[in-house]
Amino acid sequence: MEKTKPFQAASMVQGQPVIVYGASVFGELAYYALAELGITPDYFCDRARTGTYFGVEIIHPEKLDQLSGANIIIASCDYFDEIRVQLMGQGCHNLFDMRSLLSMELPKDRMTERAKAMYAYAQVYDDVAEHQGMLNFHRLQFVVTERCSLRCRDCMHLMQYYKKPQDIDLDASCRQFDHLLSLVDNVSELRVLGGEPFMNKDVYQVLDHYAASSKIETITVYTNGTIVPNERNLKSLQNKKIIVNISDYRHNQERIRNVIAKFEECHVKYFLRQYDSWQDCGDISERGYTKEQKEQLFMNCFERGCYTFYKGQLHRCPRSVHAMNLGAMPDVKDDYVDFSDETLSDDVLTKQLHKLRAKTWIEACNYCSGPDIWSQSVTPAIQAKQPLAYVNQYKN
Structure with a gap:
């Protein structure tokens, strides 16, 4: 073509x-x-x-x-x-x-x-332009922890709902992600995040492993700038393939200055982005949308190309990942590819990857107001005093 x-x-x-x-x-x-x-x-x-x-x-x-x-x-x-x-x-x-x-x-x-x-x-x-026409992922998120140092009321990744957040089993996740990598041509940007990724003191395992992969072009670690990484993680961050993206929500600037000072000292590449607003996705209650409404929401969503790998599963949306894990929405197996299921052959997994990429909506759209970049902006990082309540009706 x-x-x-x-x-x-x-x-x-x-x-x-x-x-x-x-x-x-x-x-x-x-x-x-x-x-x-x-x-x-x-x-x-x-x-x-x-x-x-x-x-x-x-x-x-x-x-x-x-x-x-x-x-x-x-x-x-x-x-x-x-x-x-x-x-x-x-x-x-x-x-x-x-x-x-x-x-x-x-x-x-x-x-x-x-x-x-x-x-x-x-x-x-x-x-992305270089690998056009191939099975290439522009951005692929690798979740290393559910824990976060903030509890942002409007976090679209739903960290504000976790009462007992956990670190991810990195050995198992890397093994399953390696299987995914074996089936694709290229990953332009691997995003390592949480929660707050530096809450997991062993995140260096992911950084070292995938910085050595010829299929991954660049690695970005997304942090809220509240934690200075430990020495072992700092060593891994010095890899020329890795850059740290620091989110500046205005109220965490003193801690950000401490993080930046350490990065400067250790020659870690970083990018500081200031946020004036976020997109309001609303709570995780069921909306009752029609298929046409879900398609329209998905079409306008700036995250619909944001594939997220979590506990061996590849989802189209970070909200979908955590809504299912929390039990706030049903486990819709058609909306992700499960690399933790060792009974699935490579042919089946490859077909499921193509099917996932071809989707025009996912069920998680029914539990979202839609992160449209042109509307619904809210003040970023408003803090909740305790985990937010939600209805857990799909998970024992």
């Missing part, structure tokens, strides 16, 4: 419009990069947005049937292949990726915080 090529002004088809497919964070980066080249896109294209973006009209993908000769830049990382296949099905063949645009020096002082974060991880987009 035809692949995209890195965008170059000289490669454009003259007389045809320039369209940036993706009116979100990568669309923002594409806009700034094109501006550096003296180019203003004629349109943005997006399935979930209307109106304008940076003053440029946003069109729906259906309109591309009439613009099949346009120069189209795919400004999405999570859904790169999905968009590429869709565009080719509509007869669009002048398809470009952003690899060359992301290598440019862009004006960080004008970027949103999300755009700065994605610009810092430009190599992940590069890797």
